[in-house]
Amino acid sequence: MLEATRLHYHSNFADNRGHINHSERVMRVITWNRSFRGLPNVDDGKDDFDSEEHETHATVLDKLLAWEKKLYDEVKAGEIMKFEYQRKVAMLNKQKKRGTNTDALEKAKAAVSHLHTRYIVDMQSMDSTVLEINRLRDQQLYPKLVQLVEGMAKMWETMRIHHESQSKIVMALRAVDLSQSPKETSDHHHERTIQLWAVVQEWHSQFCKLIDNQKGYIKALNYWLKLNLIPIESNLKEKVSSPPRAQNPPIQALLHAWYDHLDALPDDVARTAIGNFAAVINAIMVHQEEEMKLKQRCEETRKELARRTRQFEDWYNKYMQRKTPDELDPERAEDNPHNDVVADRQFLVETMRKRLEEEEQAYQRQCIQVREKSLTNLKSRLPELFKAMSDVALACSEMYRILRSIADRLPQNPSESSS
Template identity: 70%
Template sequence: MLKLLMVERRSVKAEAAEVAAEKKAAAAAELPPQPPPAANKTAKKGKQVAIVEGKRGGKVPSNVNLLLIFSELDDCFLRASESAHDVSKMLEANRLHYHSNFADNRGHIDHSARVMRVITWNRSFRGYLNTDDGMDDFDSEEHETHATVLDKMLAWEKKLYDEVKAGEQMKFEYQKKVASLNKLKKRNASTESIEKTKAALSHLHTRYIVDMQSMDSTVLEINRLRDEQLHPKLVALVDGMATMWATMRTHHENQSKIVIALKYLDISQSPEYTTDHHHERTLQLLAVVQDWQEQFERLMGQQKNYIKSLNNWLKLNLIPIDNNLKEKVSSPQRPQSPPIQSLLHAWHDSLEKIPEDIARTAISNFAGAVRTILQCQEEEMKLKDKCNDTQDLLTRKNQQFEDWYHKHMQRRTPPDGMDPEGPPEDELVAERRLVVETLQRRLEEEREAYNHQCIQVREKSLTSLKSRLPELFPALSYFASACSDMYGNLRSISQSHNLNGGS
C-alpha cells in the first residue's frame, strides 16, 4: 500500500539534489523525512536508529528519516504477503495484490530476490508438470485441488439433476400407464389389451428401479466427495487461514510500532514545493489505496458468499430424494450430520461477527487523506503555473518597455539649440512603466499565495501522516487479530470433530 510513497522518496531525492542547486529545495519526499521506526527496533545495517537524550531525560530517535520508516513498513507488507502463499496456492490464486516497487537498492538486503519469490511462487499450483507422466498426475485424488474438487462435485450434481429429471419424467409416464390400465379394467377391455398394458407398466417400473439405483450411486459419490475430499480441503483452508492471519497480525502490530516515530517528523525537512514527480506518485498512491479498498470489500464479500453458498448447498444435499413409485425402492440413507456441517455452520456464523468496519473505515480514512493531499498539491501546482505565466508576461512586457524606452529616448533627443519636448512624453513613459510595475506587484502577490500554499501542503501532508497512519495499522492489527482468533476457533472445531471420531 505504501510502496509508492517509498518509491517517491528514492526518486525525488535525486530530483531534489538538482533543485537544490538553484533554489535550495529540501529533498527526497512528498512529506517530511526524519525519525525511525519504533523504539527498541533495530534498523538495517547502515541505517541504524540513533537515540539521543531529550531535555526531560526521554529518549528521542534522531538521524533517521521518513524513507527509513517506509522501508520498514514495506518489509512488513512483503512478509505479510509471503504469509498468504499457502492459502493462495490452495485457492489457486493467479495474481498477487501486493508487490513492492521499492524492492531494490537496499544495501545488503537481497530485496529483489524476495520480491521475485512473491511474484513467481504460483507459476504452477503444483510446480512444473512431469512431461513423462503426461496428465496422469491429475487423475490421482491426492493431487486434487480445492477448485478441482468443486468442479468434480458440480459435474456429479449435474448428473444427479439429469437423473432426477429423467426419473420424474418416467414417474409421470408410469402414472399415465397406471391410469390407462385402470380405464381398461373399468371398460372391461380385452385380456390382451390389459396384459399388454401391464407388460409396458412392468417394463417402466423396472427401468425406474434401475435408474433410481444409478441415482443412488450418484448420491453416494457426491457424499463421498463431500466427506472425503471437500471437507478435508476446507479443514486445510481453515488451518492455512489461521496461520496466515496470525502472521499478518504480527506484521501489522510491528507496523503499528514503526509509525510511532512519525510524531518526531519535522516539517522543516520536507520539500519546499511539490514537483511533478511528487504529484504523479501521490496520484498513483491514491489509485493503489482505492484498489486496496475495493479488494478488501471483495475479500469479505466473497468469503461470506462462498460459505453461504456451501451452507445452502448442504441443506439441499441433506434432503432425501423421493425416489419411489407405488412400491418402495431401496435407497441409502444420508447421514443427517456429516462432518462438514458443524464446520460450515460455525464458519458462517463467525464471518457475520467479524469486525470488518473498523479496518474498512481506517482504509477509507487513509484514502481520504491521500485525496486531500492530492487536491492541495493540485492547487499548489495551479498557483505555480499562474506565477510562471505572470513571470513570462512580465518578462515580455519589461523587454517591450526597455526596447520602446530606448527607441523613445533616441527620438526625443532634440536637435542642437532646441528645447526638449515637454511633459506629455514623460507621462507616456510613466504610463508604460506603470504597466510593468503593476505586473511586478501582481507577480509578488501570486508568489506570496504560492509560497503560502506550499507551506499548507507540507503541513497538511505531515498532519495527515501523523494522524492517519497511526490509526490505520492498529485497525488492521485488530482486524487481523479477530480473523486469527476466528480461524483458530474453527480449527479447534474441526480438530475436536476428528478426535471424536467424526461423530
C-alpha cells in the same frame, strides 16, 4: 492453495465454450468407477486428473459440479418416468374396471411392470450418484476446507503481525523532524501521490472483494449442503431401497460455524479506514494540484514581467535617443508632456511586478498549507488505518483459530460421521 492466479476450466461453462473441449475428461469423471482405481494403467499414461492426492480445491468443486449435473439429469428423467408409470397404472386400473380382455390386460400389466423395473434401476443409479457426491463431499471437499481454514489462520496471523508492526512505525513517525525536507511539491512528488492514491483505492477494492468473496463462498456452500442433505423421495407405494445417509456430516458443523463467524466479522471499520485514507490522499492530491497551478501561474507571470520589462527598456532607450537637449534639461522636464507616456509605461510594468509578488505570496501560502494539511492528515489517519487493519487481522486470525479447533474436534473419518 487456491491457485488464484491459475486459469481453471470449470464444467459449469462447458455448454457455452464450444471451442474448449474438455467433455471427454468430464465424462470420465461422471462415468468413473472406483472399482478400477486399483488397476495398473495399461498404457502407462500419466493423468493427474484421476489422482486424488493431487486434487486442488478448484478441481474438487468441478468434480462435484459434474456429478451434480449427472444427478440433476437422473432426477429429471426419474420424474418423467414416474409420471409415465403413474399414467400407465391409472390406465391399467381403468381397464380392470371396464373388464378389458385378458390379452390387453396382460399387456398393460407387462408395460407397468417394465416401467417399474426401469424406475427401480434408475433410482439405484441415482443412489450411486448421491453416494459419490457425498463421498466427494466428505473425503475431498471437507479436507480441502479444513486445509483452507489452516491456511487462512496462518495468513491472517501473519497479516496481524505485519499490520501491528506498521502501526508502531506510523506512531513513531509522529516524532520525525521534517523541517529540512522540501517545502514545495515537485512533479515527482505529485506523481507518487497519484500513484499512492491509485494503490490505496485498489487496496480498498481488493480488501472488500476478499471479505465479500469469503462470505459469498461459504454462504453458497451452506446453501448447497442444505439441499445436499434433503433425501430424494420416490413418492411411489413400492419402497425403493436407499442407502443410509449421514444427516450430520463433519462439513455441516464447520460450514455453519464458518458462516456465523464471517457474518459477525467486524470488517466495516477496516473498509471505512481504507476508504477514508484514500479520500485523504485524494484531498492531498487536489491541494498539490492547486499548488502546482499557482506555481505555473507565477512562472507565466514572471515570464510576462521579463518580456514587458525588456520591451519597456528597449522602448525607453530608443525614446531617450530621440530627445533634444532642451527636452533632456531637468529644469524643463516637469513641463514636458512626454513624461506622462513614460510614467504610463512604467506603471504597467510595476503593476505586473506587483501582481507577481501577490501570486508568489499566494503560492508560498499554498505550499505551507499543503505541507501542514498533508502532515496533519497523515499523522492522524495512518495510525487510525493500521489500527483498524490490525484489529480486523486479529479478528480474522482468532476466527480461523476457532474454526481450526472446531475442525480438530470433528471426526476426520467419514465412516465415523455416518455411524
